[in-house]
Amino acid sequence: MIIAMSRVRVLGPWDQLDRVLQEIQDIGLMHLVQPKSNDQLREVALTKRQMRERDWIMRLLEDLEVVASQLGSTFTTPRTPVARTTRSALAEWVRLAGRLRRRLEILAAGQRELEEERALIARYREFITAFESLIEAGQATELTRTYHVILRAGDDTTVTTLRRRMQELVGGDFELMTRRLPSGETAVLLLVSASAAPRVEGVLGKAGVRELPVPESYGAQTLAGALPEMRRRHEEIPQEIRAIEDERRSVLSSSRATLEQAWAAAHDRLLEFEALTQVGATSHAFVLEGWMPRNTVPQLRNRLTQAIGDDIVVEEAQLEEWEGDVVPVVLSNPRLFRPFETITKMMPLPRYGSIDPTPFVAVFFPMFFGLMLGDMAYGLVLGAAALLIRARSRAETLLRSVSEIAGACAAFTVIFGALYGELLGDLGRLWFGLHPLAFDREEAILPFLALAVALGVVHVFLGLVLGVISSFRHDPRHSMGQGLTAIMIALVLVALLAAVEVLPSAFFTPTVIALLVAFPILVVLEGLIAPVELLSTIGNMLSYARIMALGTASVMMAVVANQMVGALGSAVVGVLFALLFHLVNFVIGVFSPTVHALRLHYVEFFGKFYSPGGTQYRPFGHWRARHVT
Amino acid sequence: MEVFWISLSAAIAIAIPALATGWAQSRIGPAAAASLAERPELSTTAIILLAIPETMAILGFVVAVLIVLQGAG
Numbered sequence: 001m002i003i004a005m006s007r008v009r010v011l012g013p014w015d016q017l018d019r020v021l022q023e024i025q026d027i028g029l030m031h032l033v034q035p036k037s038n039d040q041l042r043e044v045a046l047t048k049r050q051m052r053e054r055d056w057i058m059r060l061l062e063d064l065e066v067v068a069s070q071l072g073s074t075f076t077t078p079r080t081p082v083a084r085t086t087r088s089a090l091a092e093w094v095r096l097a098g099r100l101r102r103r104l105e106i107l108a109a110g111q112r113e114l115e116e117e118r119a120l121i122a123r124y125r126e127f128i129t130a131f132e133s134l135i136e137a138g139q140a141t142e143l144t145r146t147y148h149v150i151l152r153a154g155d156d157t158t159v160t161t162l163r164r165r166m167q168e169l170v171g172g173d174f175e176l177m178t179r180r181l182p183s184g185e186t187a188v189l190l191l192v193s194a195s196a197a198p199r200v201e202g203v204l205g206k207a208g209v210r211e212l213p214v215p216e217s218y219g220a221q222t223l224a225g226a227l228p229e230m231r232r233r234h235e236e237i238p239q240e241i242r243a244i245e246d247e248r249r250s251v252l253s254s255s256r257a258t259l260e261q262a263w264a265a266a267h268d269r270l271l272e273f274e275a276l277t278q279v280g281a282t283s284h285a286f287v288l289e290g291w292m293p294r295n296t297v298p299q300l301r302n303r304l305t306q307a308i309g310d311d312i313v314v315e316e317a318q319l320e321e322w323e324g325d326v327v328p329v330v331l332s333n334p335r336l337f338r339p340f341e342t343i344t345k346m347m348p349l350p351r352y353g354s355i356d357p358t359p360f361v362a363v364f365f366p367m368f369f370g371l372m373l374g375d376m377a378y379g380l381v382l383g384a385a386a387l388l389i390r391a392r393s394r395a396e397t398l399l400r401s402v403s404e405i406a407g408a409c410a411a412f413t414v415i416f417g418a419l420y421g422e423l424l425g426d427l428g429r430l431w432f433g434l435h436p437l438a439f440d441r442e443e444a445i446l447p448f449l450a451l452a453v454a455l456g457v458v459h460v461f462l463g464l465v466l467g468v469i470s471s472f473r474h475d476p477r478h479s480m481g482q483g484l485t486a487i488m489i490a491l492v493l494v495a496l497l498a499a500v501e502v503l504p505s506a507f508f509t510p511t512v513i514a515l516l517v518a519f520p521i522l523v524v525l526e527g528l529i530a531p532v533e534l535l536s537t538i539g540n541m542l543s544y545a546r547i548m549a550l551g552t553a554s555v556m557m558a559v560v561a562n563q564m565v566g567a568l569g570s571a572v573v574g575v576l577f578a579l580l581f582h583l584v585n586f587v588i589g590v591f592s593p594t595v596h597a598l599r600l601h602y603v604e605f606f607g608k609f610y611s612p613g614g615t616q617y618r619p620f621g622h623w624r625a626r627h628v629t
Numbered sequence: 630m631e632v633f634w635i636s637l638s639a640a641i642a643i644a645i646p647a648l649a650t651g652w653a654q655s656r657i658g659p660a661a662a663a664s665l666a667e668r669p670e671l672s673t674t675a676i677i678l679l680a681i682p683e684t685m686a687i688l689g690f691v692v693a694v695l696i697v698l699q700g701a702g
Contacts, residue, residue, distance in 0.1 A: 599680040
């Protein structure tokens, strides 16, 4: 249900504004709005000091975000609201966050350099491994010059081109050796006389190959000379990286609590500045207006009186004053129904004063799901998955709601499985002698179809009745039109049942006459579109035939899976294929009924009464991690 | 011969709506994916829009079942 709200006005002397805001933030129940415009009221702007403080906070949050990302962590909400930030604490946090940011950035840069060096050494190692004996034998002398080149994988023509050009340039006075590296690249070692070196470099440039230079940082002229240093660095780098990671972990463990406190307090203060902009002021007094759940107004009044005194006035605006205003919406449902608010909230929120469909969704959604999947084994597997997700999720999260909805769906799946006598399709019947308690879905297709459409009639009819109730206050004419539509639907059904002699045929003629009388009245009330809507409502009811269609498809797939055991020659292969097919059927059987049960609610049911356009209730309170995540 | 016509009728009753559904979803799917890339909050609408053409296939299936059952009876 949508809980009743009150528009509350808090008035008091200007010098008490700060304390009042703190109390309201602590209670966390008032959704602040701009006070109604009045000649004597002016908007409150932040002072220069407050603007400076806000800038500090923005810088602090930016630093903290960088720190969190460097530490690979996120800050969560402290268990208890943090005390209000003092300027000295804020200054201390700004300094700490800046210092940590700089230190962590230096560590990150150092780690990057080490990673790059390690990658470079790895590249040289490949080369060295390929020409180990030549390099270690110190092939390069003062009279020769060595070039180390790595060619891309698949680049075989460059070697041929290079060899030909070298032949043209220095005749046979060179040595060119190639080795295939594990990466698929080609390592090339080229030895030429020192006098030919400048011309060779030109050839290499023209051939588009890049020389792997001898690393200068290792202080050697030749690759062989750099080898000992490279080996030493290869041993040292992992230790240096570990040391950086240890320091980062130590920063996280020693500062985490302080940083989380700073993070929450900074957000709290920003929310307070935001609230200040919603305050109306006269020369001596302030006015705060907002929305609260009606039953919580006395709590606010008592708290302000106790904390500040009788100078503060809390009054509720009369209903006439706020008629037509956009009222924030708070859904409040019994514990059992609450997870299903997730399904309602996937649509825009219902308008204040309209009907919250959550209780109906909580009953019909899992029922439709169970009707479609309807298998005890599948239900138990789904139930186990729901329990697992529940155990791994935190309270009041989307995942927890999903697990609870899945739990309800699993329960209905088991119940309908028992009614259909299904356990992995017909396996329960074949192995354990299970019998359907209601009907067999494989055989009784027409009764199943009748049940599905009958449920559609009940569901859509309920939607029409809710539509009548919902629009009665705001639009009585439309409400009467919807009521008449519901009556005509009932008359059509009676006429149809009388025509096929399910009801006495004497009902037929009076029902048709009643329909003929109601029809022009409906057109007068709802306009020429009414007949089209009437037909589409009948179409909506027939749309519930999908429950039977998906249910039958699900059981047939399960039966086909079971038949694989005997059909594939080897029993082991047959069982494996059957299990695989059941798994596929289970996945389809969970996904498809979810989508179609959602569609039946959103299109067929909600379409009759749901009135979207509600505003989210965002009370002014202490910062919570979920506000930004 | 009668069995042939009953089977053919049932096959046509499901095949044509299934093809039509496939075609409609092939148009809706890319459009929905493109919308979701820009506005992820439209996921519910996208799912509903994708599920709407399936009504054709489902009703086709119901009609096919009725044809087969009537033929058998």
